Amino acid sequence: MKKTLLKNAKLVNEGQIIEGDLLIEGSRISRIDTEISDDTAEVIDLEAKLLLPGIIDDQVHFREPGLTHKGSIATESRAAVAGGITSFMEQPNTVPQTTTREKLEAKFGMAAESSFANYSFPFGCTNDNLEELKLLDKKACSGVKMFLGSSTGNMLVDDEEVIERIFSNTELVICAHCEDETTIRNNLAHYQSIYGDDIPVELHPKIRSEEACYLSSSRAVELARQTGARLHVFHLSTGKETGLFNHDLPLQQKKITAEVCIHHLWFSDADYLEQGTKIKWNPAVKTAADRAQLWEALLDDRIDVVATDHAPHTLEEKAGVYTKAPSGGPLVQHALPAMLENYHNGKISLERIVEKMCHNPAILFDVSGRGFLREGYYADLAVVDLDATWAVNKGNILYKCGWSPFEGVSFKSGITHTFVNGHLAYENGILSEKRNAMRLTFDRD
CATH class of the missing domain: 3.20.20.140 (Metal-dependent hydrolases)
Structure with missing residues (x-):
């Protein structure tokens, strides 16, 4: 089972911002702590970037x-x-x-x-x-x-x-x-x-x-x-x-x-x-x-x-x-x-x-296992650089229609990484060709 260790993050979750690490095993978050070491994991140093639930x-x-x-x-x-x-x-x-x-x-x-x-x-x-x-x-x-x-x-x-x-x-x-x-x-x-x-x-x-x-x-x-x-x-x-x-x-x-x-x-x-x-x-x-x-x-x-x-x-x-x-x-x-x-x-x-x-x-919507940074939840994650200024233009718009009402707007912050069920689906402008999506399930009696 693949492991990915996200180091030096600012985790934004449940009304708090906490500095720490997050370990992904397979599709799930296996551990969240102030300091995690795992020699078997691939390490990504987030360098104090924000780590949000997807x-x-x-x-x-x-x-x-x-x-x-x-x-x-x-x-x-x-x-x-x-x-x-x-x-x-x-x-x-x-x-x-x-x-x-x-x-x-x-x-x-x-x-x-x-x-x-x-x-x-x-x-x-x-x-x-x-x-x-x-x-x-x-x-x-x-x-x-x-x-x-x-x-x-x-x-x-x-x-x-x-x-x-x-x-x-x-x-x-x-x-x-x-x-x-x-x-x-x-x-x-x-x-x-x-x-x-x-x-x-x-x-x-x-x-x-x-x-x-x-x-x-x-x-x-x-x-x-x-x-x-x-x-x-x-x-x-x-x-x-x-x-x-x-x-x-x-x-x-x-x-x-x-x-x-x-x-x-x-x-x-x-x-x-x-x-x-x-x-x-x-x-x-x-x-x-x-x-x-x-x-x-x-x-x-x-x-x-x-x-x-x-x-x-x-x-x-x-x-x-x-x-x-x-x-x-x-x-x-x-x-x-x-x-x-x-x-x-x-x-x-x-x-x-x-x-x-x-x-x-x-x-x-009673979504099962998502929406929070919690141990045991699916590793759906977004990493944000608050200081990554960029401008919306035709060259970086990904919609099939090819336009955006935000064209010409400069944003102060950008998304650097997105994980979908533990898979690094997006990194610094590059989208993975691998699909790792799942059908949402719901906790309803």
């Missing part, structure tokens, strides 16, 4: 099957690993959609053959697959996904009776995209009457508005309270929505939780003039005041998780007029560097970054 990204769109001109499980998981993300949960709005148990298992088969990071896939809810959902093994996947607002693909669940029945008939985490479809359609019709299809992109947050988000998320939260469902609201984008969530309970006791994504923490509506449709997301990037309130809620624990909603499209697709340009953008390679930039700017501590991106996704 990030668990609970929301990505890797576009396979059916949309692989934009990205694939192989290409996007490689980019994720370069960004310190060692596990992902990929969403069901592919072609075909992951809305039956058979299609779900087929997707697991694809990932087993091609993924460079650990993987799971939520089951996709529709207006007519409740009976299939009832037969789903609660240990089979990360959870279930409901689109309560339309997005890429046609998976909108808009039958109120069906929504209530789904909430009442699963113990799994219900991950919800919350935007009110009627409000969006009315807003879109209004602006189309003025501009036709070539609506200025800066009006995107007026179309996919605060009202649309709050109407949908507040309904979902109320229904979860009524039914006792386990609800996780994806990608909050408004300050108003943050008032729906509780910070008085520890995460393990929460039934209703929330996530914020990198782009809603980084960009504001002032950026549409420069970035255009590159920052067209659903839900929309909104005001600087919304962004500030999202940060406040993240830091006081109303928001529990930071994710990416990585959703690549080609530049050609993005260059279309407003009504044709799809929403979404690539983020997995740059998510951790962006959060570390916020650490340098004094917005968030290193310990809290690890809590929101590593520990909390593991707790929230």
Whole structure:
């Protein structure tokens, strides 16, 4: 069994930063201590770099099957690993959609053959697959996904009776995209009457508005309270929505939780003039005041998780007029560097970054043996050099789509090593061709 000894690290874990060593045996962390010696291990001196648990990204769109001109499980998981993300949960709005148990298992088969990071896939809810959902093994996947607002693909669940029945008939985490479809359609019709299809992109947050988000998320939260469902609201984008969530309970006791994504923490509506449709997301990037309130809620624990909603499209697709340009953008390679930039700017501590991106996704989804630096856990690890300044450019972007909304940004910190189940999958700009990923498992009774 191969051993790797990581020496002289600053381990960021469970609210502390501790100087020490970490020994990997096979796929697991076998020992953590202030001083470890092992003559049979390969030694890597981290020279006081940060050692983090690998990030668990609970929301990505890797576009396979059916949309692989934009990205694939192989290409996007490689980019994720370069960004310190060692596990992902990929969403069901592919072609075909992951809305039956058979299609779900087929997707697991694809990932087993091609993924460079650990993987799971939520089951996709529709207006007519409740009976299939009832037969789903609660240990089979990360959870279930409901689109309560339309997005890429046609998976909108808009039958109120069906929504209530789904909430009442699963113990799994219900991950919800919350935007009110009627409000969006009315807003879109209004602006189309003025501009036709070539609506200025800066009006995107007026179309996919605060009202649309709050109407949908507040309904979902109320229904979860009524039914006792386990609800996780994806990608909050408004300050108003943050008032729906509780910070008085520890995460393990929460039934209703929330996530914020990198782009809603980084960009504001002032950026549409420069970035255009590159920052067209659903839900929309909104005001600087919304962004500030999202940060406040993240830091006081109303928001529990930071994710990416990585959703690549080609530049050609993005260059279309407003009504044709799809929403979404690539983020997995740059998510951790962006959060570390916020650490340098004094917005968030290193310990809290690890809590929101590593520990909390593991707790929230009952992920087995990952998300923490603990003896016996899988050796999913990210090494960070806080002083490794670098700039995002076409030459170092790994997404299949070949672009990033962060192009031209200089980050103060970079990922130097990523381990996936004990295997050194990324080192100083070089990705290993060996795949060592595993299907995520879940600790559920």
